[in-house]
């Protein structure tokens with residue numbers, strides 16, 4: 023898989039890909055992530071990427087030309103399955119969207135700023151609009167990092183223990199059950215006895231019950247679906 027990210031703040035997006043699981047995935051050539059500075063695709067002397075909106079109103083709008091130039095340049099080298107625009111008014115990211123996107127070959131992620139991009143970018147280049155939740159960030163970069171993390175960890179071979187993504191919260195529309203490690207007692211706080219019993223079927227049943235209880239208490243909406 024290859025992910026090309028178009029941004030006016032590449033520095034903001036570097037570190038997530040230089041640590042931990044994402045770095046391992048990149049080093050193992052399971053995914054390639056390239057950052058592209060939108061200002062490198064401007065034609066004016068000021069490297070201007072935004073302008074006032076037609077019709078008036080507060081806030082700047084990202085111009086179509088640099089975005090077109092950048093996407094067109096990328097498309098000379100490969101074709102893309104999706105051009106994703108990160109925007110708070112997009113479709114909310116969830117685990118099923120992450121699962122779908124993890125199966126793609128090449129994707130472009132465009133990070134929005136200011137009031138957003140000229141509508142013609144959305145009409146003619148963008149194939150999918152993604153938000154990470156009902157709140158507003160100052161730019162799409164951190165949201166893009168979240169999306170990339172959610173996608174990349176699902177690529178086969180990325181997680182050390184191949185089964186561990188399957189037991190994540192949400193993968194079966196339930197939150198994960200409580201987990202414990204040594205010591206079995208700390209300051210008088212004990213690990214549930216069942217987990218120390220060695221009785222695998224009973225442990226599995228307990229985990230399922232706990233996952234259900236936790237989901238019902240914290241996220242009852244997940245049980246309605």
Ligand code: 6GU
Nearest residue numbers: 108109154157159161165
């Ligand atoms: Cl994708 N962008 C911005 N700017 N804010 C957000 C978001 C995206 N998702 C949630 N809030």
